[in-house]
Amino acid sequence: MHRKILVIGGTRFFGKILVQELLQRGHHVTLATRGNTVMPVDLNERLAHIQVDRGDAAAMHAAFSDSAGFDIVYDQVCYHPLDAQIACQVFLGKVGRYIMTSTIEVYADQYPQGTASAQEDLIDLQDEHISLAFPWRDAAFAEANYGYGKHQAEAYFTQNAAFPFVSVRCAHVYAAMDEFTGRFAHYAALVQQQAPFAYSAGMGKTSFISAPDLAAYLLWIGEQNFVGPINAAGRGCFSALDLYEIASGQTVPPAHLLQAQLDAHAPSNLSPFDYPHDYVVSTQRATNLGYVFADNQAQLTRMFGVL
Template sequence: MNTALVIGGTRFIGRHLVTDLLDNGYDVTIFNRGNHDNPFADADGVSHFEGDRTDDGALEAARDEVDPNIVIDCVAYKPREVRAATEIFADVDGYVYISSGSAYGNEVIPKRENDTELCACTDEQATDDSHDSYGPRKAEGDRAIFEAAERGVNAMSVRPCIVYGPYDYTERLDFWIDRVNERDRLVVPGDGQNVWHRAYAEDVASALRIVAEEGDPGEAYNVGDERLVTMDEMLSLIADALDTDVELVHASDRELSTADLSTDDYILYRDYPHVLDTNKLAALGWESTPLDVAMERTVEEHLESDRDGSEYDPGRENEERVLGVLDTI
């Protein structure tokens, strides 16, 4: 029986990852501080090792107790953490670091692993916790993977684009699911044709396992839905999953400004397309879930949860004002 150590593992991507590993015959140990409910507390084949991810001694103790074949690191947010992990787990069959599509420093279409430049990362950014330094920190973590591979470590990186699916505590897609479910007319920023590549969480999980098993040391692998959709198409998928109809009303920055809003006030809106090339991952045998199936599962779990994405709400009164302006045009 193969053994896997998952650093993280109880909330979103990690939760899907543990399920995928179990379905593929692994004994799994989850390493975390135990600050969140463990959905696998009573599951066969899953153990828990309590420890702080930033404590190298705790990681060493987990390594010695578990003796994992593969290690998948869901919560390495600073380059130092990746460097430490690649030293601690230097002898495993595969160490996989979750990086991000945000690690790319150039806005090109598509972004390719071996061609597109990564973000630079200053010493200050490497130890920062802010959102602005997220991409640079992830990029520097990738460089730590490359350096480890040069030392003979079987270390690899997976770069997801923006992730959605069941148990998404960020509530980014929950915002739009709730609006489609509750409203007949939606204000949609821009012309509805903007593209922000997304990755279904179960597909990210399978990608992490496949890269751990089949990936080449020192390589990075993008992961995202095989078929990209515009914002309008995303909302149509949500409506189909809810078996409802909704009118999409497009609003430019000029029209949104009548209510002191802008396109940037809407979550999952991105002016310049963000597209990742996933052919390198597909060459390892990875496949993505059909979009309608992925959205049906996402919507079903959303309806069972209490998440509504309200933290992203630009305000109903503001949107009613925009709709009023658009109705007069």
């Protein structure tokens, strides 16, 4: 069945792949963006574009006031509760199902050492205090509090949305192309430079998912009818050292390893994804619903081969 779908964001990374897949399946897609990024595909009879700042309440109301509504909204760029508040107001009575892309980082403050993996019910958002007075519109504040901002956005939707709501708590996303964070290129650069690899004593493992696999998962979620939080992670968890060894294609010689001397008063010199203990998410809910995630090992190997 062809649907009317709104994607807020969706011009890069896994969002771009999601838009392309939705169009290939014959859905009618509207992209809502600020217009600062090149469109992922050409506009046509099944792809429309609305240029709007999703953080501007007046602009959002004006952009969607005459809309008949959407079967699904995929919100790729909801970073804090002020954005969620606007969405709850603008799309009241105008959406069949609202799917927000969240993050593994919502578990950061709740993840106790020794936890095998974070399940969705580790966090209770029903009684969460929502901090609307925080300076969420300040870019530096929002970036520094990224995980908490997503946590607060989820809480706002959970407590206030008058429509079916899903939050997709994504593991760390990787891609050979369009990986704008540079976190994985860091490992490739260390290998190319034959530089020593600094690691923490804990060497905890964490969860990952490829951009194409996340897009496929979001597509699948849109075809289901469940609500609430659900984790997203490929099979296999890896430590920072694991990633370095995948990037190098071999077991790293001890001469290239350097246990970091961590100073609480100085910036860390650790590589991205270096955790003092495991920080992984459970995908049991998705498995129980019938979804099978792809394996990470081969995809990470291919990615590092082209970085």
